[in-house]
Amino acid sequence: MADKLIGKDKIGDFLKALMSKYTVVAPIERGDAPAEFQEIADGDTPVLDGSKNMMPPKDYLLPRHEVLVKIDMSGGETKVETPLPEDKPRVIMGAWxxxxxxxxxxxxxxLDRKFIDPYYARRRENLALVAVIPAEMRWSWFCGSVDDVDTWKAGVDALMYDLGDKFYVEVNSDKGAALLEGAPMSVVSDVDVAAKDKLWTEFKNTGLLPFAGKALYENLAWDDPVWGEIADKCIACGMCSYMCPTCTCFDIQDETCGNCVERYRCRDTCQFEDFTLMGHGHNPRSTQLPRSRQRLLHKFRYQHEQFGVVxxxxxxxxxxxxxxxxxxxxxxxxxCAEPMEQAAEN
Ligand code: SF4
Ligand code: SF4
Known part of the structure; x- marks a missing residue:
């Protein structure tokens, strides 16, 4: 499907039509709290331009709290339920x-390894992804420094570029084309293509740091003194991993409620002392230093070794x-032995 334009004044109608076929998940504002990815309903006005996305879409695919098994022993009978998410077509709109x-x-x-997580898989298998490049880049982004961002387009079904009063829409898959079928869209002009290309270049160059293009995993040493320096500052609040779109650590707990037991999964982090605490009392990461080191080595070295991604x-x-x-x-x-100051010049 050729690239198309959609006016922001048409987005409401487009979403309405989409909601008749899909469960639409998009950032919804919640007063002073950051917008959160939620299933939208009639009358909701999600923010699709990426300007409010502090909470990551991970929160929808991997909820902060999710019941995995319910055991009900009331009435003299034992019933075991595994409440999997509903099997339905979904689309996430407006993710960075x-x-x-x-x-x-x-x-x-x-999904990729020997053990497939059925709860995650159920939400993911019929999911289309529509991402956005906002009109203004976030000051803290350094995407082009960690990866070749051109390759990221293959992972989304459509990509919307915010061009002010309209979105330029690039369709990358059949799923993306099906989503946009019948949408009130118009053809792109050379001026629109130039504006989209400019925005893409800006995104690619945002936060370029001196280590851009380097194999970061080759530069992270187990005994680098930097881990101790982070550990001296870190108060182990867990914020960096709870809000990270790629952190996956979780805990599993049981809770009783009368004659019922619920086994649930909740967020956890390698930054907490008891994350690696074993039943007999030994903790292989008993101080903050190995915990700080683990977070970064896992992201940049171990995940690269395991899956080929950073x-x-x-x-x-x-x-x-x-x-x-x-x-x-x-x-x-x-x-990487590069001065951070150079980043300011980019
Ligand atoms: S856990 Fe993460 S966010 Fe919290 S203080 Fe440590 S480094 Fe900072
Ligand atoms: S570690 Fe996570 S939160 Fe931090 S920049 Fe990377 S992806 Fe974002």
Missing amino acids: LPDAQGIQVLDRVF GCTGCGRCVELCPVNVDIREVLCRT
């Missing part, structure tokens, strides 16, 4: 392209949200 790439990383963990998309959330200003960009510059 780096966050859509984050879903590719989640796929490697939950577990960081340069979305910048951890840079923006760390309460003690641990800056992953500085750490990567240090480990």
Whole structure:
């Protein structure tokens, strides 16, 4: 399908038509709280231009709390239920392209290996992804420094570029074409193509750091003093991994409710002391230093070794949200022996 334009004044009608065939998941504003990816309903006005996306779409695919098994023993009978998400076609709209790439990383963990996670798989299998390149880049992005962002387009079904009063829509798959069938769209002009290309170049060049294009996994050393420096600052709040679009750590707990037991999965992080605490009391990561090291080595080295992808998309959330200003960009510059100051010139 050729590239098309859709006016922002037509988005409401487009979403309405889409909702008759798909469950549409998009960022919804919640007062002062950051917009969150939720299933939208009639009358909702999701923010599709990427300007409010602090919460990642991971929250929809891997909910912060999810019941995996329910055991009901009331009435003298034992009933066991595994409440899988409904099997229905879904589309995630308005995810930043780096966050859509984050879903590719989640796929490697939950779908590509020997054990497929049925809860994640159910939400993912009939899912189309429509990503966005916002009109204004986020100051903390450094996507082009961690990967070749041109390759990320293959992971999305359509990509919308915000051109002010309209979106330029690039369709990348049959799924994407099916989504847009019948949408109130118009043909693109040379001026539109030039504006889209300009925005793409801006995205590619945002936050380019001196280590861009380097094999980061070759530069992260187990005994680098930088891990101790991060650990000295880190207060183990977990924010960097809870908000990261690619972090996947979870815990499984049981909770009783009368004659019923629920086994649920909830977010966890390698930054917490008890994440690796074993039943007999030994903890292989008993101080913050190995925990700080683990997060970065896992993202840039172990995931690359396991799956051939880097577990960081340069979305910048951890840079923006760390309460003690641990800056992953500085750490990567240090480990590659490059001065961070050069980044300011880009
Ligand atoms: S920049 Fe930080 S939050 Fe974003 S993907 Fe990389 S590690 Fe995760
Ligand atoms: S956000 Fe900062 S303080 Fe919190 S766990 Fe991550 S590095 Fe540590």
